[in-house]
Structure formats: structure tokens, C-alpha cells
Amino acid sequence: TFTTLGPHKVEEACEMYCRAANMFKMAKNWNAAGNAFCQAARIHMQLQNKHDSATSFIDAGNAFKKADPSEAIKCLNAAVDIYTDMGRFTIAAKHHITIAEIYESELVDIEKAIAHYEQAADYYKGEESNSSANKCLLKVGAYAAQLEQYAKAIEIYEQVGSSTMDNPLLKYSAKEYFFKASLCHFIVDELNAKLAVEKYEEMFPAFSDSRECKLLKKLLDAHEEQNCEAFTEAIKEFDSISRLDQWQTTMLLRIKKTIQGDEGDLK
Incomplete structure (x- = not known):
């Protein structure tokens, strides 16, 4: 500790x-850089320099990200605590996203x-940063849905769809969110999906005029008739014009497996 030293020291x-931390960074010694930035952060806190302390914890987190993801998260969380204490919620949110990305890709x-x-x-x-909030919610x-928490996924897709459909710049995306909500409904129950599409x-x-809605109606008919071929054909036709992403493909496979216990491919 530095309690016995004068403030200038x-x-x-x-x-x-x-x-020292910056020199360690130049030498690509990420652990040493992270530790040195942490020491600086603690001293800043002792001096009541909250903003500088948070900045040093972020620098420490960025260094540790390259060597020790768990340590990076500890430093970023320390910074987030300071920012929330200061009422800086937008910057705290940004660093929560960084932590989420480390949990996604590294851990x-x-x-x-x-x-x-x-x-x-x-x-x-x-x-009131609704667009940024929606980006995070879409990740959730x-x-x-991947974790089979369909009710939660439906609630989010409906919420984001509703908030974007009245925005002239974003309404094009709303059909995608309602499509995704419908797929989640479909996995749980065919009748639920029918009612959801109508809603x-x-x-x-x-x-109604979107290709996504037309695809859903074809899939619902095929599912009702337990017609695996018609189900696959509808997906193939859609995919030839608008490529289905990995998430959509996964959900459609889960629905397809409910038709006569089918375990095959989509195409």
C-alpha cells in the first residue's frame, strides 16, 4: 500500500x-501489462480518481483478453462497477457487451x-438507447432459442419486432423478427404457430406479403399433412432466393424432426 507516501509520490x-504497463504491451507481455494496469487502477481509486481508475481497469482487461480471459472479465467487471456507481450507464453497458463476447468466444x-x-x-x-438495447436483446x-428457452425467445422477438415495425428505417427488419418468433412457436406447437402468424x-x-410469411404458411400446411417432401421443398425454394442463416436452419430442422420423427437434412 501507499498510505505512508505523500500524494505526489x-x-x-x-x-x-x-x-511499465505500456512497455509490457509493446513487448506483448500481456499478463505483466494487465497486472501493471491493475496496480495503477488501484492507486487511482485510493486517490479518488474514479474515472482514471475505471480507464486503467479497462486497459488491464484489454491486455488480459489476449492471455487470460477470466482475469480480463474481473478487470472489466471492476470498471463496470465504477461506471455504474458514477451513473455512467451507457459506457457500463458497452463493457457488459465486451464481457459477454469473452464468455461467448473464449470461455x-x-x-x-x-x-x-x-x-x-x-x-x-x-x-433511451433503444436501438443498442435491441441489438443486445436479439443476441439473448x-x-x-438455441437453449430451447422458446418462451423467452418469443417474447424478445415480438418485443423487438413491435418496436421496429413503426420505424421507417427499421421496419424491413421487423418481418425477420416475427419470422423468428413464429419458428419458435412452431417448435413448441403447430397451432400456436398458426395463431402467432395471424397475430x-x-x-x-x-x-403478410413477405416471403417469410408465405414460407411459414407452406410449412404449416406440410406439417399438418405430415408431408416431409412438401416441407423440404418449401425450404429449398425459399433458400434459393434468400439464404437461410445457421440459426434459422437449426430451428427448421427441429421442426422437421417432429414430422414422423424425421432426422434428415433440410435440403
Whole structure:
């Protein structure tokens, strides 16, 4: 600790840790850089320089990201705590997203990634940054569906669809969100999906004319008739014009497996 030193000496020590950290960065010694930035962050906190402390914790997190993801998360969380304490919710949300991405790609802990995306969405909503909140929610929706938490995914896709359908710049995307909500309904129950499609057409008339809505109706008919060939053909026809993404393909396969216990391909 530096309690016995005068404030100028403490500031000097802090500067030296920062200089050392930057030299370690240049040498690509990421752990040493992270540790030095952490020391600087702690001293800044002792000096009541909250903003500088948070910045140093972020620098530490960015260094550790290249060597020790768990340590990076600890540093980023420390920064987030400072920012929320200061009422800086937008910047806190941004760093929650960084933490979520580390959980996604480095540590492959999807539940924790979801929690941080949800927290970021909450903060963005509180600051009226609805577009940023929706981006986070869509991540949560996609993962929830993959984890078979369909009710949660449906709620998110409906919420984002409703919030974008009245926006002239975003309404084109609304049909995609209602399509995804319908697929989640379809996996749970065919009748649910039918009712959901009708509800979305009523809410958002442009959905009726979309290729996605026409595909859903063909799939519902094929499913009702337990006609696997018609189901596959409808998907093939759609995919030849608008490529289905990996998430959509996964959901459609899950629906297809409910037709006579089919385990095959989509195409």
C-alpha cells in the first residue's frame, strides 16, 4: 500500500505503473501489462480518481483478453462497477457487451454471456438507447432459442419486432423478427404457430406479403399433412432466393424432426 507516501509520490508511482504497463504491451507481455494496469487502477481509486481508475481497469482487461480471459472479465467487471456507481450507464453497458463476447468466444459459457447481454440491454433502455438495447436483446433471443428457452425467445422477438415495425428505417427488419418468433412457436406447437402468424399479420400488414410469411404458411400446411417432401421443398425454394442463416436452419430442422420423427437434412 501507499498510505505512508505523500500524494505526489503516490501519483508518481501510478505513472510509473502505467509506463511499465505500456512497455509490457509493446513487448506483448500481456499478463505483466494487465497486472501493471491493475496496480495503477488501484492507486487511482485510493486517490479518488474514479474515472482514471475505471480507464486503467479497462486497459488491464484489454491486455488480459489476449492471455487470460477470466482475469480480463474481473478487470472489466471492476470498471463496470465504477461506471455504474458514477451513473455512467451507457459506457457500463458497452463493457457488459465486451464481457459477454469473452464468455461467448473464449470461455464458451453461454448462460453468462446471456446475463451480460441482458444487463447491457437494461442499461441501454434506461438511457433511451433503444436501438443498442435491441441489438443486445436479439443476441439473448438467439441464444435462448438455441437453449430451447422458446418462451423467452418469443417474447424478445415480438418485443423487438413491435418496436421496429413503426420505424421507417427499421421496419424491413421487423418481418425477420416475427419470422423468428413464429419458428419458435412452431417448435413448441403447430397451432400456436398458426395463431402467432395471424397475430403478426394483423399487427404488421407488410408481414403478410413477405416471403417469410408465405414460407411459414407452406410449412404449416406440410406439417399438418405430415408431408416431409412438401416441407423440404418449401425450404429449398425459399433458400434459393434468400439464404437461410445457421440459426434459422437449426430451428427448421427441429421442426422437421417432429414430422414422423424425421432426422434428415433440410435440403
